[in-house]
Amino acid sequence: MDDTRFNTPGEQRKIDSIAADILRNVRINRSFILWMGFLATLLALCLFAYVIQLRQGLGVTGLRDYTSWGMYIANFVFFVATSLVGMLISSVLGLIGYQWVKPIARIAEIIAIAFAAVAGLVIISDMGRPDRLPYVFMYGRVQSPILWDVTVVTTYFVLSLLLWFFPLIPDLAIAKSRLEGRPAFLVKAYEILSFRWEHHEMQYRIMKQAIRILLILIIPTAFAIHTVTSWLFAVTPRTGWDSTIFGPYFISGAFVSGTAAVIIAMYFFRRSYRLEKYLTDETFEKIGRVLVLVSIVYFYFNLNEFLVPGYKLKTGDAIHLRELFTGHYAPLFWGIQLLGLIIPVTLLLFKRIRRPLPMLVISLLVLIGAWFKRFIIVVPPQAHPNLPIQNVPVEWVIYKPTLIETAVTVASIVLVLIIITILSKLFPVIPIWEMAEEEPGKDINHENSKNPGL
Amino acid sequence: MSKENHEEEKGKADLDKVIDNSRRDFIRKVTLAGAVTVTGGAAIYSGHRFEKAKHREGMVRVLTEDNRLVEIPVEQMRDFKPDLKMLQSRGREGISGRRWVMVIDLSKCRNARKCVEACQSAHHLRPYEYHINTLVMQESVNTPAYYMPKPCQHCDNPPCVSVCPVDATYKRQDGIVLIDNERCIGCRFCMAACPYSARMFHWQEPQQAEADTDQEYNVELNVPQKKGTISKCLFSADRLREGMLPYCVSACPNGVFYFGDENEDAVTNGTTKETVRLSELLEKSGAYRLMPELGTKPRVYYLPPKNRLFEFEEGEKREYKEDKA
Numbered sequence: 001m002d003d004t005r006f007n008t009p010g011e012q013r014k015i016d017s018i019a020a021d022i023l024r025n026v027r028i029n030r031s032f033i034l035w036m037g038f039l040a041t042l043l044a045l046c047l048f049a050y051v052i053q054l055r056q057g058l059g060v061t062g063l064r065d066y067t068s069w070g071m072y073i074a075n076f077v078f079f080v081a082t083s084l085v086g087m088l089i090s091s092v093l094g095l096i097g098y099q100w101v102k103p104i105a106r107i108a109e110i111i112a113i114a115f116a117a118v119a120g121l122v123i124i125s126d127m128g129r130p131d132r133l134p135y136v137f138m139y140g141r142v143q144s145p146i147l148w149d150v151t152v153v154t155t156y157f158v159l160s161l162l163l164w165f166f167p168l169i170p171d172l173a174i175a176k177s178r179l180e181g182r183p184a185f186l187v188k189a190y191e192i193l194s195f196r197w198e199h200h201e202m203q204y205r206i207m208k209q210a211i212r213i214l215l216i217l218i219i220p221t222a223f224a225i226h227t228v229t230s231w232l233f234a235v236t237p238r239t240g241w242d243s244t245i246f247g248p249y250f251i252s253g254a255f256v257s258g259t260a261a262v263i264i265a266m267y268f269f270r271r272s273y274r275l276e277k278y279l280t281d282e283t284f285e286k287i288g289r290v291l292v293l294v295s296i297v298y299f300y301f302n303l304n305e306f307l308v309p310g311y312k313l314k315t316g317d318a319i320h321l322r323e324l325f326t327g328h329y330a331p332l333f334w335g336i337q338l339l340g341l342i343i344p345v346t347l348l349l350f351k352r353i354r355r356p357l358p359m360l361v362i363s364l365l366v367l368i369g370a371w372f373k374r375f376i377i378v379v380p381p382q383a384h385p386n387l388p389i390q391n392v393p394v395e396w397v398i399y400k401p402t403l404i405e406t407a408v409t410v411a412s413i414v415l416v417l418i419i420i421t422i423l424s425k426l427f428p429v430i431p432i433w434e435m436a437e438e439e440p441g442k443d444i445n446h447e448n449s450k451n452p453g454l
Numbered sequence: 455m456s457k458e459n460h461e462e463e464k465g466k467a468d469l470d471k472v473i474d475n476s477r478r479d480f481i482r483k484v485t486l487a488g489a490v491t492v493t494g495g496a497a498i499y500s501g502h503r504f505e506k507a508k509h510r511e512g513m514v515r516v517l518t519e520d521n522r523l524v525e526i527p528v529e530q531m532r533d534f535k536p537d538l539k540m541l542q543s544r545g546r547e548g549i550s551g552r553r554w555v556m557v558i559d560l561s562k563c564r565n566a567r568k569c570v571e572a573c574q575s576a577h578h579l580r581p582y583e584y585h586i587n588t589l590v591m592q593e594s595v596n597t598p599a600y601y602m603p604k605p606c607q608h609c610d611n612p613p614c615v616s617v618c619p620v621d622a623t624y625k626r627q628d629g630i631v632l633i634d635n636e637r638c639i640g641c642r643f644c645m646a647a648c649p650y651s652a653r654m655f656h657w658q659e660p661q662q663a664e665a666d667t668d669q670e671y672n673v674e675l676n677v678p679q680k681k682g683t684i685s686k687c688l689f690s691a692d693r694l695r696e697g698m699l700p701y702c703v704s705a706c707p708n709g710v711f712y713f714g715d716e717n718e719d720a721v722t723n724g725t726t727k728e729t730v731r732l733s734e735l736l737e738k739s740g741a742y743r744l745m746p747e748l749g750t751k752p753r754v755y756y757l758p759p760k761n762r763l764f765e766f767e768e769g770e771k772r773e774y775k776e777d778k779a
Binding site: 143393 | 582584587588589590591604613616617618619620621637638639640641642643645646647649650651653654655656657658659681682683684744745748750772774775776
């Protein structure tokens with residue numbers, strides 16, 4: 001059986017040790033139950049808010065005729081943005097050939113799956129008539145960017161799911177015989193989902209080919225999802241949205257929030273699953289550099305987006321920018337730009353900072369900043385329409401999110417955490433076979449550290 | 455000729471005369487009798503025809519939609535109420551051959567807000583829910599303030615229609631942009647796209663929702679209004695179908711609104727009922743459209759607020775309070 005992998009005693013020993021490390025966490029233990037119980041309770045509480053909204057209508061939100069897109073849409077944009085990191089890590093960095101992304105590729109895919117899936121749900125919470133969702137498919141008009149969005153987000157979700165699942169099959173086969181003491185349903189699921197994988201060279205060849213095709217296909221899809229999301233705004237003649245660079249501006253911002261999300265996930269997986277051997281300081285150092293790079297690109301697009309209209313100060317732009325720079329939204333705007341982008345990235349330039357704990361703090365700041373940045377993109381351009389807001393109740397003039405819509409938004413974040421927890425806790429979070437594939441004695445992180453690039 | 459002969463001839467002629475006279479008389483009488491007979495016959499015949507042509511017992515004649523005169527039994531007559539299907543299909547099609555257009559003369563508006571009230575009562579809206587709103591406008595500190603009624607502009611290149619994902623809002627052949635409540639999913643993309651803030655959303659149960667539940671939905675009136683969907687100015691498409699001017703146009707006490715058909719090049723003032731040539735009105739008053747730079751091509755024209763009939767007075771600030779459910 002020459003063409004079957006992991007046959008020699010040496011290989012067996014290696015896979016045993018890696019599998020032991022990684023499968024140690026694949027279990028339903030007390031902390032998992034507690035954490036999931038907490039998330040489920042929170043979700044139930046927040047979903048109650050959605051029930052109220054369903055009954056009484058969107059009037060329970062702070063949205064009104066002038067600012068009619070608010071927190072829900074901002075949250076949607078944030079989710080789509082963050083999901084893009086799957087493509088960045090697996091496809092862009094993976095296809096270039098960086099070996100250090102191997103242990104974090106699956107984490108990136110989990111983030112992509114969770115955020116893309118919930119993005120689809122989040123948009124339903126913004127609908128005035130969610131019962132008419134099927135109309136989008138029954139009467140869909142291809143001219144509307146919403147149709148493009150529905151199409152590409154679904155495609156991206158499916159591709160991400162496949163990109164997570166294909167490399168998981170050999171791991172499930174490795175793991176199924178090593179699951180003593182786990183619940184029977186889990187063992188059964190591994191049995192079914194591993195599709196009688198036999199570690200045959202041919203199988204690996206076909207799988208790798210399939211993954212390669214997916215990795216290439218997902219690049220245009222990922223670009224499409226966020227470009228189309230930006231077009232939801234850019235196709236309207238509204239000041240503040242009417243921008244030709246919205247596509248790349250959104251994409252570059254997406255890489256920032258996605259990378260930050262991956263770093264946060266890495267930190268918690270490393271700590272609670274004790275994966276220091278695989279998610280090394282070196283890996284953190286490298287992904288820290290990625291965050292610096294994408295943030296600088298994003299900063300560049302910010303400069304274009306605000307400086308150019310700020311130089312000309314056309315009537316509408318002047319009002320919009322005054323609101324952002326010195327007006328009602330100024331604290332939020334400068335807070336985001338400074339605490340969420342400029343200061344963290346400047347700090348990350350120092351190697352001493354590119355260590356797990358400081359990077360966690362920075363990534364949290366960046367991620368929170370990214371969320372509020374979407375809010376700043378979505379809300380203020382609606383507050384100053386071309387014609388004055390008159391003869392309406394005062395609460396219609398300035399948008400204030402209500403407790404109910406905040407709760408519904410929290411529900412979506414909780415849902416993301418639930419999906420991430422399930423996918424990372426019930427399945428190996430680090431690809432076992434890919435770790436074992438490395439030549440013995442060779443530290444994959446070390447191999448590339450000579451490379452001054454990434 | 456001899457004299458005797460002559461006498462004889464004369465006597466004969468006299469006799470002839472008598473005979474002739476009686477013949478003439480006879481002919482006259484016969485002719486008269488004939489004429490009487492013919493006339494009588496004709497009269498009897500036409501009377502017969504008339505009798506034949508009279509409504510048959512229990513039948514009634516009606517003109518069908520395709521212009522045929524047909525007869526149906528009276529007991530089969532039903533009052534016709536257009537059903538939803540018909541309302542929807544004619545509401546989508548529009549009124550053929552028309553290109554509706556509105557002209558708003560800003561020099562006459564004194565913010566009476568009668569247009570707003572008439573509109574809100576026709577469409578069952580709350581006092582702060584607008585299909586048409588009158589705004590105080592002032593371009594810059596050095597230019598005068600004026601009142602501007604603002605309905606939907608019924609653009610020929612409508613940004614709202616382009617972005618609608620389900621064809622709920624659409625442009626008809628007569629130029630009107632409508633919103634179909636039965637189709638709208640409430641995504642509010644059209645609101646985001648509209649540069650004139652012409653659209654409103656039902657954030658809560660519409661004001662007369664309960665009273666309107668039994669009413670068939672008329673897309674040309676947008677009543678009953680529905681929670682979770684968009685509503686907007688319809689150029690009173692229901693009134694146009696009946697050959698009447700829109701609610702706001704008829705309600706204005708100050709002659710602000712002209713409404714008509716671009717194809718006929720004629721618009722009628724809602725207050726004075728005077729009909730004028732559209733092209734002349736636009737030409738002589740220096741008409742303009744809102745935000746031409748956006749390329750939306752509105753069907754609403756404005757006449758600038760010059761030589762105003764009323765001084766601009768900033769009236770009392772109206773306070774609006776939201777209805778709490």
